[in-house]
Amino acid sequence: MPRDYNRAPEFMILTLVARPPFNFRSVVHSHGWYQLAPWEWDDAAQTLSRVERLASERVVLLLFRAAGDGLAVETQDRLTLRERGEVERKSAWMFALEADFTAFYARADTEPRLAHCRAKAYGRLLRSSTMWEDVVKVMMTTNIQWSGTQRLVSALVQRFGEPLPNDPSRRAFPKPETIAHSREATLRKLGLGYRAPYLLKLARGITAGEYDLAALMDPSRPTDELRRELIALPGIGPYAANTLLAILGRYDYIGVDTEAISTVSRHFYDGRPIGEKEINAVFGAWGEYKALAYWFWDYAGMGGDSNG
DNA sequence: TTCCAGGGGTAGA
């Protein structure tokens, strides 16, 4: 979508290689994140964009599109070498370009309800540029309907996010420091309700150096250690921790929420009331791929999309 | 109006 800028745009296009198989659209639609600010999906153009604040304090618009078997990242500004490196690093993280699903596909091929995963390159879950953003977003999915999550995240971005210089209607995801300096009453007024003190404690804890969310991105750390660390965060319990582990590329635990319970109950237990135990009984055999099996299971039995 | 949502924290057993 063309926008008016005061000066002639100096577009820069970065093309990033992904480990095959890779499917841009599959990553974008892997879960609901593309519907949350500052992400914006343009279905007609098949592009995903977001405002990103760089370490240099510069706020830029990033536009992502499919490029062959990889990813193209377009910016309207001329980046310094350092900024360009940051954009490449963050983009690779957000789209999990390096992720390797070879072993998962080998097993999925033997299960008719998962055999579509290889062809559609299912597995990658769209991530935010920082764990801070993903932790906040998962926190905003707790005990609330999806439309409410969209509203809360949008309110946080609009209220605390840094605006794009040439288009202040679009903003980056707020820094922890900005939230940390706000008040609980302000957050409650945005509609966060009882989540307000959790978010405030998280933001202030990060600012004080009490929590190091970036350390969760370390692939060499054991999953259970990360899980303990996640659950220790304010407002993050078993469901949120398991969901965040999947975002981190660790699929040993299923984020059991009311949606998971109703889906699994409907398809495996004839609609009768179940709990976490029954969900794990269904997918337990998938071991380190439990969350992938649950998430990309073809519940309709059509060999098509299982997620919206 | 009532119920409950892509749950978490806490107290008490």
Place this chain on the structure above:
DNA sequence: TCTACCCATGGA
């Protein structure tokens, strides 16, 4: 480790 209870807000 498990259960009961409370939590704010908005949608259905």
